[in-house]
Amino acid sequence: MTMHSVANHAIGKAAKDNIFGASAAAKAAAAKVGAENIVNATIGAILDDNEKLVILPTVDKAFRSLTDDMYFSYAPISGLPDFLKLVQDDCFGESRPKGYIKAVATAGGSGAIHHAIWNYSEPGDTVLTSDWYWGPYKVFCRDMNRKLATYKMLTDDNKYNLPALTEKVTEILTKQNSLVVIINTPAHNPTGYSLTSEDIANVIAMLKKATADNGKKVTLVLDVAYIDYAGEREEVRKVFKNLSDLPENIIGLVAYSLSKGYTMYGQRCGALINVTASEEQSQEFADVNQYTSRATWSNINHGAMQTLVSILTDPAMKEDIRKERAHYYSLIQSRGDLFAKEAKECGLKMVPYIAGFFISIPCKDSKAVCDKLHEDNIFAVPLAAGVRVAVCAISTKKVKGMAAKIKAAIDAVEK
Ligand SMILES: Cc1ncc(COP(=O)(O)O)c(C=O)c1O
Missing domain, CATH: 3.40.640.10 (Type I PLP-dependent aspartate aminotransferase-like (Major domain))
Incomplete structure (x- = not known):
């Protein structure tokens, strides 16, 4: 570039988003082999066990009942x-x-x-x-x-x-x-x-x-x-x-x-x-x-x-939304706990998972591990200190067996 168009403080700023990159790879694979045949563990939102985006019913109802104003x-x-x-x-x-x-x-x-x-x-x-x-x-x-x-x-x-x-x-x-x-x-x-x-x-x-x-x-x-x-x-x-x-x-x-x-x-x-x-x-x-x-x-x-x-x-809506969240909390928790149990069984080291949308697996070359996982049609996000798996977004049946595959990918890359 002969001359930057932007002010000095802005030069070189480009948010290289690993999450976006990993998600694009997952989408491309889904288009090729079908969404049911890939594990897209890159999305930071709750998907149900049919991998449909969850919208809490009470929120849906309240939001769609507002006045134009x-x-x-x-x-x-x-x-x-x-x-x-x-x-x-x-x-x-x-x-x-x-x-x-x-x-x-x-x-x-x-x-x-x-x-x-x-x-x-x-x-x-x-x-x-x-x-x-x-x-x-x-x-x-x-x-x-x-x-x-x-x-x-x-x-x-x-x-x-x-x-x-x-x-x-x-x-x-x-x-x-x-x-x-x-x-x-x-x-x-x-x-x-x-x-x-x-x-x-x-x-x-x-x-x-x-x-x-x-x-x-x-x-x-x-x-x-x-x-x-x-x-x-x-x-x-x-x-x-x-x-x-x-x-x-x-x-x-x-x-x-x-x-x-x-x-x-x-x-x-x-x-x-x-x-x-x-x-x-x-x-x-x-x-x-x-x-x-x-x-x-x-x-x-x-x-x-x-x-x-x-x-x-x-009061009724307040009660309902709490029940709905508790349901999805349990769903995500059971996926995370399943992953953690299998990780323990196969000797995969992970950061202790207490709750929430994500699990992390420490590793040295997370990009290489994520690329290797693409061979199994598994898509996760490479971070500086390891691999992030979004258990919020993968169906329970796809969580099964994932830990062992990640362990195998790490062993193959770090051997
Ligand atoms: C750690 C953390 N903090 C804050 C946010 C805020 O998200 P939002 O701006 O969508 O409310 C997020 C969303 O991904 C997050 O992961």
Whole structure:
């Protein structure tokens, strides 16, 4: 190229999406040999055992019952007032933390993470997450002139690696005055790992200690995109209690998404929720995030927000959607547990799967392993640290036998 058409900061940015690449390969194979003969483990959405996209019936009903005004008119920039109240209840359940809490509507969980990084980290600074992470975190950081650093998520005996997190937090805080830490839990993408409530309590205690007498500030972002498929509803929400009574220099943010919990992936609705012990910080959160929304997408999907409101203000619908989610949670869980059982039987090493859409298998050359799996018509996503298998999207009968085939592919590639 003789001359770049774009500004300097934009040169060379191209989101090389491994997920998209793997999904395109699966689609091409399906066209050739028939969808029933391939295993497409690349899709991040729930498919039922007939491999049909699941739309929760209650969401379908509520969404299709809105008035024209609710689909077509502008919503307030911060979000519909009822949505902003109800989304907090939906997120926290019976474990609402003590403190000032406000929410802002965002374009999915992605929008929430975008706003968290933009408004809580400084340009040029480093944001921290675990070594197994959802790829777009890095895209957000780079696009906003931030760097992304990682720590080893698990110890050798597969416990949450608080020492590794502590070391990185301490190191980064010698170089910058504030730090954003993103933890995706429960039912982490790409591994299905979940931190216990005690793990989160230990993280917060460590952050308090790391900032106790240096005047520094840490924002803890809990990305809970998969919380509705992570276990018993109130049990998995107990982690939020740990956000109670935070000191002023530890800011709690929760990135909430309607993509999975309401199967409204394409309707682009979510929320960023702030928990703080300070009324002024709470108002500051609302002000700056409304401003950033104005400067990015203005207002978000009116109908999607109203769908949450319609469901959560109708006791029967509220009950129904919980039953529907519990059903699909069990379906995905049984697929994941089957994979884990077979992995154990054939000696395939995997990251401990607790719940959720994905399973990860550590390996050295994930691209070569995924290419090898194409010979068996299995399509999975190659990540830096291993292979991701979307158990949310493959029928139970196709999960059967997969672990052994992955083991064979790894053995063939790494021999
Ligand atoms: C870890 C993680 N966080 C957040 C999201 C947010 O998704 P969305 O922007 O579709 O709500 C996703 C979706 O794939 C995810 O995997």
